Amino acid sequence: MPSLNHIHTYIRKSGNERKPYESIFKCADPYCTHIADAKSIKDKASICSKCKTAEIVMNVTQLKLARPRCEECSNKPENKQKQQLKKTLEALDIFKEEEPKEEQIAKSE
Ligand SMILES: [Zn+2]
Numbered sequence: 644m645p646s647l648n649h650i651h652t653y654i655r656k657s658g659n660e661r662k663p664y665e666s667i668f669k670c671a672d673p674y675c676t677h678i679a680d681a682k683s684i685k686d687k688a689s690i691c692s693k694c695k696t697a698e699i700v701m702n703v704t705q706l707k708l709a710r711p712r713c714e715e716c717s718n719k720p721e722n723k724q725k726q727q728l729k730k731t732l733e734a735l736d737i738f739k740e741e742e743p744k745e746e747q748i749a750k751s752e
C-alpha cells in the first residue's frame with residue numbers, strides 16, 4: 644500500500660520526548676503507510692491525532708508528543724493544567740450561582 648497524497652496524521656512510532664529529533668513518526672490513517680523521521684517532517688503540516696480535523700504544524704513541541712494534537716484538543720478537560728485552573732476558579736467562587744446577599748452589595752459600594 645502506498646503513502647497517500649493527503650496531509651498525514653502523524654503519531655509517534657518510536658522514540659521519546661527527550662530526543663524529539665530522533666523519533667520516527669507514522670501516519671495514523673489506516674489506509675496510509677507513510678513513515679517519516681522527525682527531522683524530515685519538522686515544520687510540515689499534519690492533522691490533529693485527536694479531532695482528526697484541525698491542521699497543525701509539526702514544530703518541536705509537537706515532535707515531543709506521542710500523539711500531536713491541535714491547540715483546542717490540548718485544552719480539553721483531560722488536560723491537567725485546565726483541571727487545575729478550574730479547581731482554582733471554583734475555589735474563588737467564580738462559578739457560584741447564588742445571588743450576592745444585600746449586605747455584600749452595600750459593602751462593595
Ligand atoms: Zn498519511
Ligand SMILES: [Zn+2]
Pocket residue numbers: 691692693694695696697712713714715716
Ligand atoms: Zn484537535
